[in-house]
Every structure is written in C-alpha cells, then in structure tokens.
Amino acid sequence: MEFSxxxxxxxxNKMARIEPAxxxxxxxxxxxxxxxxEMEEDFDPNRQIQQRGLEAILEQPxxxxxxxxxxxxxxxxxxxxxFTMSTAMGGFVILLEDVIIHPDFRxxxxxxxLVNYVIDFAKRKDFKRITLLTDKISAExxxxxxGLNFQHSxxxxxxxxxxxx
Numbered sequence: 001m002e003f004s005x006x007x008x009x010x011x012x013n014k015m016a017r018i019e020p021a022x023x024x025x026x027x028x029x030x031x032x033x034x035x036x037x038e039m040e041e042d043f044d045p046n047r048q049i050q051q052r053g054l055e056a057i058l059e060q061p062x063x064x065x066x067x068x069x070x071x072x073x074x075x076x077x078x079x080x081x082x083f084t085m086s087t088a089m090g091g092f093v094i095l096l097e098d099v100i101i102h103p104d105f106r107x108x109x110x111x112x113x114l115v116n117y118v119i120d121f122a123k124r125k126d127f128k129r130i131t132l133l134t135d136k137i138s139a140e141x142x143x144x145x146x147g148l149n150f151q152h153s154x155x156x157x158x159x160x161x162x163x164x165x
C-alpha cells in the first residue's frame with residue numbers, strides 16, 4: 001500500500017513548520033535519536049545502527065514516515081511513524097517511535113504539535129490505531145502522551161532481541 005503525504009505544511013510560528021524528513025536530514029536525525037537513546041534504559045546508542053534504521057525508513061516510504069519540526073536552518077525535533085497491518089483492527093496502524101524535541105526547544109509546544117500532526121495524518125490516511133512505547137520511569141513522558149489522549153493498554157511489551165543472539 002502506498003502512503004503519500006499531501007497535507008499542507010502547518011506553521012508552528014513564523015519560522016517553524018512540520019514536514020516529512022529527507023535523506024539530507026539524516027545527520028541531524030541521527031543526532032536526535034542518539035540523544036533519545038542516551039536517556040532510555042532499554043537502548044544503547046550506536047550511531048551506525050541508528051543511521052541504518054533511519055535510512056531504511058527514509059528510503060522506503062511504504063515502511064513509514066519520519067516527520068520533523070524545522071526552520072529553514074535547523075531541525076528542532078522529530079517523530080518516527082512505522083506502518084504495519086493489524087488483524088485486530090482490520091487495517092493499517094502506526095507504531096509511533098522516536099518522539100524527541102531538542103532540549104533547546106522543549107516546552108514551547110513543538111512536541112504536542114508534532115504528535116497532533118501525526119494524529120491528523122493517521123486520520124486522513126485511514127489508519128486504525130497509533131501505538132507507542134514510552135519509558136515507564138518517565139512520568140513526564142507519560143503525562144505528555146496522556147495529555148494528547150493516549151491511554152494505557154492492558155497489553156505489556158515483551159521483546160526477543162535477535163540482534164544480541
């Protein structure tokens with residue numbers, strides 16, 4: 001299934017906008033994911049691995065989208081949306097990952113606008129659900145997503161990390 005982004009760019013202020021990331025954005029995207037993974041207990045930041053994963057999404061839009069909030073000069077934050085089919089929902093769903101705003105731009109509404117942009121994108125493209133994982137020790141992160149109407153699930157994440165076998 002082909003997903004295309006046709007929505008108008010939403011200005012956040014006179015200089016900032018949200019739009020799909022491009023391959024040219026890759027160095028800044030890697031920097032942002034490195035900063036995110038340094039804060040999370042479950043992940044060990046690795047520049048080459050993060051770059052490989054981001055490139056795979058950017059090069060294959062059917063896999064997902066990476067949206068950024070940016071000015072003409074700087075990427076201030078990003079979100080990674082991966083597409084998959086849910087048999088439970090009978091349609092495509094989004095796994096929301098890598099929601100991060102650079103520390104210099106936090107608490108200015110960019111994160112909320114970025115996630116709301118994804119929600120609007122999902123509704124326009126008829127996605128059935130958005131699922132995300134947030135760090136269980138970060139009450140601030142959980143409160144942020146709860147403020148955007150995300151709810152706790154009865155499901156719990158479990159992993160089998162094949163990269164370490």
